[in-house]
Structures are given as C-alpha cells and as structure tokens.
Amino acid sequence: MPLIRNGSWAHDDYTALTDQEPLADGGVLVSLNRFQAEQELLLARNQPLGVRLSSSQSPENIGSGLHHLSLVALEFPAFRDGRAFSWARLLRSRLGFAGEIRAIGHFLIDQLAFMERCGINAFDGDARITPEALAAARAEFSNVYQPAVDGRPSIGRLRAQSS
Amino acid sequence: MYRYDEFDARLVSERVEQFARQIERRLKGELSEDEFKPLRLMNGLYLQLHAYMLRVAIPYGTLSSSQLHMLAHVARRYDKGYGHFTTRQNIQYHWPRLIDVPEILRDLASVQMHSLQTSGNCIRNVTADQFAGAAADEIEDPRILAEIVRQWSSLHPEFSFLPRKFKIAVSGTPEDRAAVRFHDIGIEIIRSDHGETGYRVFVGGGMGRTPYLGLCIADFVAREDILAYLEAILRVYNMEGRRDNIFKARIKILVNALGLDNMRARVWREFEEIKKEGSLNLPEQERARIAAYFAPPEFEPLPDTCLEFETACSGDGDFAAWSRHNLSPHRAPGYAIVTVSLKPVGGVPGDCSADQMDGLVQLMDEFGIAEIRVTHEQNLVLPHVRKKDLPALHDQLERLGLASPNSGLASDIICCPGLDYCDLANARSIPIAQDLSRRFSDLDRQEEIGELKIKMSGCINACGHHHAGHIGILGVDKKGVEFYQLQLGGSGAEDATIAEIIGPAFSKDEIVDAVERVITAYLRLRQPGERFLDCYRRLGLEPFKNVAYLEQLHAAY
Numbered sequence: 036m037p038l039i040r041n042g043s044w045a046h047d048d049y050t051a052l053t054d055q056e057p058l059a060d061g062g063v064l065v066s067l068n069r070f071q072a073e074q075e076l077l078l079a080r081n082q083p084l085g086v087r088l089s090s091s092q093s094p095e096n097i098g099s100g101l102h103h104l105s106l107v108a109l110e111f112p113a114f115r116d117g118r119a120f121s122w123a124r125l126l127r128s129r130l131g132f133a134g135e136i137r138a139i140g141h142f143l144i145d146q147l148a149f150m151e152r153c154g155i156n157a158f159d160g161d162a163r164i165t166p167e168a169l170a171a172a173r174a175e176f177s178n179v180y181q182p183a184v185d186g187r188p189s190i191g192r193l194r195a196q197s198s
Numbered sequence: 199m200y201r202y203d204e205f206d207a208r209l210v211s212e213r214v215e216q217f218a219r220q221i222e223r224r225l226k227g228e229l230s231e232d233e234f235k236p237l238r239l240m241n242g243l244y245l246q247l248h249a250y251m252l253r254v255a256i257p258y259g260t261l262s263s264s265q266l267h268m269l270a271h272v273a274r275r276y277d278k279g280y281g282h283f284t285t286r287q288n289i290q291y292h293w294p295r296l297i298d299v300p301e302i303l304r305d306l307a308s309v310q311m312h313s314l315q316t317s318g319n320c321i322r323n324v325t326a327d328q329f330a331g332a333a334a335d336e337i338e339d340p341r342i343l344a345e346i347v348r349q350w351s352s353l354h355p356e357f358s359f360l361p362r363k364f365k366i367a368v369s370g371t372p373e374d375r376a377a378v379r380f381h382d383i384g385i386e387i388i389r390s391d392h393g394e395t396g397y398r399v400f401v402g403g404g405m406g407r408t409p410y411l412g413l414c415i416a417d418f419v420a421r422e423d424i425l426a427y428l429e430a431i432l433r434v435y436n437m438e439g440r441r442d443n444i445f446k447a448r449i450k451i452l453v454n455a456l457g458l459d460n461m462r463a464r465v466w467r468e469f470e471e472i473k474k475e476g477s478l479n480l481p482e483q484e485r486a487r488i489a490a491y492f493a494p495p496e497f498e499p500l501p502d503t504c505l506e507f508e509t510a511c512s513g514d515g516d517f518a519a520w521s522r523h524n525l526s527p528h529r530a531p532g533y534a535i536v537t538v539s540l541k542p543v544g545g546v547p548g549d550c551s552a553d554q555m556d557g558l559v560q561l562m563d564e565f566g567i568a569e570i571r572v573t574h575e576q577n578l579v580l581p582h583v584r585k586k587d588l589p590a591l592h593d594q595l596e597r598l599g600l601a602s603p604n605s606g607l608a609s610d611i612i613c614c615p616g617l618d619y620c621d622l623a624n625a626r627s628i629p630i631a632q633d634l635s636r637r638f639s640d641l642d643r644q645e646e647i648g649e650l651k652i653k654m655s656g657c658i659n660a661c662g663h664h665h666a667g668h669i670g671i672l673g674v675d676k677k678g679v680e681f682y683q684l685q686l687g688g689s690g691a692e693d694a695t696i697a698e699i700i701g702p703a704f705s706k707d708e709i710v711d712a713v714e715r716v717i718t719a720y721l722r723l724r725q726p727g728e729r730f731l732d733c734y735r736r737l738g739l740e741p742f743k744n745v746a747y748l749e750q751l752h753a754a755y
C-alpha cells in the first residue's frame with residue numbers, strides 16, 4: 036500500500052509483521068513486544084527495522100535499541116486518541132530520533148498539520164490522506180503560536196524579529 | 199484591552215475559513231457525523247436537543263463596546279434575539295443554523311472574536327477575574343497571562359486531542375473571583391518575598407462527577423517559565439491521562455492516582471527538558487508588549503467622596519439598594535466597579551437580549567466606559583465608573599431592565615441551561631432557578647439573609663457549579679422523573695470547599711421549599727454577622743439536613 040513520506044507518495048519498504056509471522060526479507064516493522072523479545076536477532080539482520088507502538092506505549096520503552104531503528108510507527112487507534120502527538124515529540128526531542136516517524140491507523144486530514152509539527156513525517160492512512168490533502172493542510176495556517184519540533188518560527192519569535 | 203496584531207487576526211480568519219471547509223465537507227458527506235463532531239466542537243458548535251448551539255469565547259471575560267454590539271447583532275440576525283452568558287465567560291447562541299455558522303464566525307472575526315476551543319477535548323477558553331485591572335488588591339492584571347496562555351493554547355499541535363477538556367483560570371488577587379481551585383489548572387499571581395511577581399500553580403481541580411479542589415503543584419513559577427511549566431503539565435496529562443473511561447479522563451483523576459508528589463516529579467522532568475530547549479521561554483519583551491494593552495485607562499483625579507453619589511446612597515430608593523449590593527471598591531479614588539445583574543426576578547440567569555446589549559453599548563459610549571466584563575456568575579461588570587455618574591447610569595440600567603439590586607444575594611443564582619436546551623441534562627434547571635428567584639424576590643428578606651450563593655446544574659457535568667454553591671442544586675433523573683439533590687457548604691472563592699450532599703433528592707415540587715427551610719433555619723441559628731456559609735461550617739450538616747426533610751410530607755401535601 037502506498038504511503039506518504041516527506042510530502043509525496045512513497046513505496047513502503049517495510050513488511051509489517053504480526054508477532055507470529057516469520058521474518059521476511061528486507062525491511063520489517065514489528066511490534067514493541069516482538070522487538071523486545073527478539074532484539075538481538077532483529078538487529079543482527081542488518082536490514083531496515085521499524086518498531087510499531089500502540090498509543091499507550093511510550094517510545095521510551097524502546098530503550099537504547101532506538102538508535103538502530105530507521106522507523107517508528109505510531110498507532111492512532113481512533114483519531115480522538117492524541118497520545119501519539121506527544122510520543123512523536125518525545126522521539127524528536129528527548130530521544131533525538133532522526134529516522135522516519137509514521138502515523139498509522141485512524142486519523143483525519145484535519146490532524147495532518149499538527150502531526151507534522153510534532154515530528155511525524157510519514158502517513159499511512161485511509162484514502163482521503165493524499166499528498167494533495169497534506170499540502171492543503173499545511174497551507175491552512177500562515178503562522179503558528181507554538182514552537183514545536185518542525186523548526187517553524189512561532190508568532191512570538193516573528194514579533195521579536197520584526198520589532 | 200488586547201488588540202490583535204496582523205498575526206492574531208490572520209490566524210483567526212484562517213481558522214474561520216478552515217471551519218467553513220469542514221462544514222462543507224460534512225454537508226457533502228466527506229466527513230461522517232462522528233468525524234465532524236470533534237471538529238465542530240473544537241469550534242464551539244454543539245448539536246443540542248432542538249438545534250445547533252454556538253459557544254463564542256469571551257477570553258478572560260473582557261469585551262469592548264463594539265464587540266458587545268456585534269454580539270447583539272449576531273443574536274438578532276442569526277438567533278432569536280438573545281444570548282446566554284455562561285459560567286465560563288462565554289456566550290451561547292441556542293438557535294443558529296449550520297449553514298449560517300461561517301458567516302457568524304466571519305462577523306465575529308471582524309471584531310476580533312472567535313469560538314476557538316470553547317468545547318472539545320482541548321485547552322478551553324482561559325478565564326480570569328472579572329475585576330481585573332480595577333480590583334484594589336491586585337498584584338498584576340491576570341489578563342496579561344490569560345492572553346499569553348490563549349495564544350499558546352490556540353491550535354496547539356500536541357494538545358488538541360487530550361483525554362478530556364482542559365480548563366485554565368487565572369486570578370491576580372488574594373481574593374479569588376475566578377474559582378482557580380476548581381480548574382484543571384488554576385494560576386494565582388503572587389509576589390515572592392523578594393518582591394518578584396510569579397505564579398502559584400494548582401492542578402487537578404474540577405467539578406463534574408468527582409469534584410476535587412486543585413492542589414498546589416508549584417509554589418512559585420517565574421514569569422519566563424510559565425509556558426514551559428504549563429506545557430510540561432499538559433504533556434504528562436496527554437501521555438498518561440486515562441482514555442478508557444470518559445468519567446475518569448480529567449487530569450484530577452490522574453493527579454489523584456499518581457499522588458501529588460509523583461505528579462510533581464513527572465511534570466518537573468518534562469519542564470526541565472522544555473526549559474533547556476528554550477523555545478518556550480517567555481521573553482520579557484513579549485510579555486511587556488501584551489501587558490501594555492492592559493494598562494489601565496487614565497483615571498481622572500477625583501476625590502474619593504462624591505456628594506451626588508453619597509446623597510443618592512443615603513436615600514431609601516432603588517438606587518440606594520442597588521448601590522449597597524452592586525458596587526465594589528475600585529483602586530482609583532472616585533471610581534467604582536459596577537455589577538450589572540443578569541438575574542431579574544423570575545428571569546433566566548445569564549440571558550441577555552440584543553436590545554439590552556445595545557442599550558449597554560450606548561450607555562458605555564455615553565459614560566466613556568471602554569470595556570465591559572462577563573463574570574462566571576453570569577453577570578456583567580462595568581469595571582471603571584465615576585461615582586458621580588452612578589445615579590444617571592443606574593437610571594439607564596433600570597430602563598434596560600438591568601438594575602436588579604441583587605449581586606451576591608439569594609436571587610443571584612448561577613444556573614446552567616439544563617433540560618430546556620441541553621441534550622446531556624437530566625432535569626430542567628431554569629424553572630427551578632426562576633421559582634427560587636421569585637420565592638426570594640423580596641429585597642428586605644434577601645438583605646436579611648445576606649451573602650448567599652445558590653448554584654444549580656441540570657446534570658452531573660456541573661456547568662452550574664453546584665459543588666461550589668453555598669447552596670448547590672443538582673438535577674437528577676429517577677426513572678424518567680426530574681429530581682433535585684441538595685448540597686450545602688460549597689465555595690468557589692479563596693476559601694474553596696466542595697458542597698456536601700445532604701441526602702435523598704427532592705421532587706421538583708419540594709426542592710424550593712426545602713431550600714427555603716434551610717435558609718430559615720440559618721436565620722434562626724446564625725450568630726450576629728455570620729454568613730450562611732460560615733454558619734454551616736460552624737454547625738455542620740445535621741441541623742440543616744433535619745429541617746430540609748422535616749416537613750417534606752406536608753410540602754408534598
């Protein structure tokens with residue numbers, strides 16, 4: 036299934052595995068449980084590796100293995116569940132994660148701009164989630180009040196600069 | 199008062215257009231009602247029993263006369279000619295049509311108003327003391343911080359899908375008129391021993407099904423750190439607040455489950471990191487820019503005593519009565535703070551007609567009053583009035599039907615819309631409030647009773663603050679019949695307490711009599727000068743409980 040990465044359609048180079056499925060060739064995406072259980076084996080493969088977090092799992096649970104990952108997928112079980120916004124921010128700030136952060140599950144185009152601001156850079160959603168929708172969502176607001184992890188200057192900063 | 203710069207103005211207009219597109223998508227079927235719901239709620243649009251309801255924010259309760267005029271226009275043009283002021287410094291319109299909403303929001307944006315985050319699981323409209331900038335004992339105008347928080351919380355990328363709604367209130371005086379300890383976060387502006395102004399932060403207060411008083415999580419947060427500290431609290435809440443049960447999702451439950459020390463440690467960990475990043479530090483320059491908008495108007499040098507005023511007060515006419523209850527001391531000599539009661543005898547608490555609003559606009563222009571305030575007690579306040587203008591101003595208020603001399607008295611009842619409008623309600627609250635206000639309409643009797651805060655909600659959500667009422671009334675549903683629970687001894691002021699339930703609920707024919715019996719008992723039991731609340735605190739529940747139920751059988755025949 037195609038997904039959006041950094042604003043355009045991209046090929047999903049990870050196979051999403053359940054906890055029982057045998058490892059496939061190439062990149063794989065596994066649950067936190069499986070990662071914790073099979074960490075050594077997974078890291079030894081030297082292939083792209085992603086970990087999937089449910090909305091109740093903090094990325095701090097990944098531990099030091101985080102720096103061997105190229106993908107963290109954050110699950111939105113329902114668009115009302117906003118925990119992953121904070122998980123994404125933690126990944127980008129406290130944990131210094133520079134790889135792909137992917138939103139999976141149920142979310143709305145009205146949330147895309149917020150997600151990007153929190154550090155999510157890939158989206159695997161329903162048919163309404165397209166690069167066009169993302170571009171439109173980005174353009175909805177010329178400025179933002181809050182500093183976040185996207186480096187966009189806050190309105191406070193712009194005011195300070197212009198005075 | 200604050201004026202939008204180009205950034206604020208653009209953001210609000212862009213939000214209106216975004217919402218217009220969301221409505222369009224809903225009408226075209228691209229959004230299900232389930233998906234549309236949180237989007238419309240985040241813009242203050244509810245679907246109620248009979249129609250949509252639009253809740254418009256009045257940030258920290260301050261309105262200019264042109265804004266009030268616009269509220270009148272919206273009431274006339276898109277609604278049935280009135281609006282309802284709520285306990286959270288909002289105004290609600292109960293009859294707008296969905297297709298009109300973008301137009302209403304554009305009209306509001308033209309006077310720098312909006313309905314951003316007046317509902318939904320996000321940081322709600324920030325409230326503050328209605329006497330801000332006028333109160334004699336104020337340390338700092340709370341609206342400065344409230345505006346800073348308004349901006350920081352508007353369309354927050356991380357905190358727009360919280361476990362539940364989140365309410366913040368700010369008070370700038372030791373006397374608490376903003377009910378800070380009943381908010382998710384309550385902020386009290388304080389001065390340290392070294393003379394530095396900063397913030398004491400309470401967390402986890404709230405009403406609803408499980409009322410709690412906020413606990414002090416930080417004794418002193420420096421000015422520049424406050425946004426970082428708030429962001430830290432919100433992050434802990436967003437990550438750890440419960441999402442499995444809507445009744446356990448407020449931050450008060452989290453604070454209680456973790457314990458205050460644990461909560462404080464978690465917040466501190468986030469705070470230190472956010473502070474280190476530095477981007478949320480509040481520069482003094484920006485604080486000062488916002489503070490400048492709230493600089494008090496230039497007060498005329500006036501003697502504190504004013505002959506015309508004193509003479510009018512000494513009479514026994516309506517003015518004298520009104521001046522006894524609806525005026526509060528102002529910090530400037532020769533000025534007073536006027537409370538405009540929205541509680542006429544038998545009226546709907548908080549309702550105000552378009553004509554009354556426009557009448558107030560005229561009066562403000564005539565007396566050179568730039569701002570009007572909305573209180574959480576559902577009244578209005580004219581913050582800066584020359585004492586010598588008071589008699590003439592009172593005449594005009596009388597003409598507008600806005601001169602009820604009952605501020606702080608038994609008929610100054612807080613009351614939510616209840617089952618007459620609200621789809622969450624268990625019982626009607628308005629008719630009970632109307633009956634009570636008629637029962638206690640006699641001013642001599644009200645004066646004899648003295649300060650009394652009756653607060654009433656139509657369901658456990660407690661929009662009418664019944665937990666904080668000296669006398670609180672809660673509508674409940676017993677097998678499809680409306681009943682009313684009586685609670686006593688609450689306070690939303692600096693001596694905050696949660697009211698206690700006295701026992702089984704009363705029927706709608708009994709509740710007003712029960713309240714009256716409790717008040718009669720108080721008159722018998724009180725010591726000289728003792729308020730109802732103090733008398734209750736001294737004597738406890740028992741004597742009041744006994745009389746409340748005593749004559750129940752007779753009352754119901």
Ligand code: SF4
Nearest residue numbers: 614620623656657661
């Ligand atoms: S307290 Fe209940 S009935 Fe009253 S307005 Fe709030 S939700 Fe509606």
